[in-house]
Amino acid sequence: MKTFTSEERNLMYLYNSGTRLELIDNLTDMRSYLQADETELLTLTDCVLEKLRQMNDQEFSALDLYPDFMD
Template identity: 50%
Template sequence: MNFDHEELTLMMLYNSGTRLGLVHELRLMQCYLMPDETALRELSEGVIEKLKLLTDAEFAELEFPLD
């Protein structure tokens, strides 16, 4: 699964340590988005869909950007 830099950055910000935990945190974040924050909603939805396709082992191997 390929994640772009923007997706990895979002995942790093909300990462709770597990794949399912990250999905939960992203869903929680979406509850606080304003109606005009469509780009962030779409980005987070795309990340969630990709995370659903990963195994926990594949998630554990992901490297997040340092910058």
């Protein structure tokens, strides 16, 4: 299973709507609004998208995508 950095996980917390494919769609949509000078967020988003595309739905379901303050 892919490991995600804390920054990657935070991005996924914000855009996760339940499924891996929905998260990919949400991040892809968000990415289209970024400006060329937002290089850090572009890079972060691309990295998360690549990892999500390489995993399957079962691996995604095993991720805990709820921040600690939600407990």
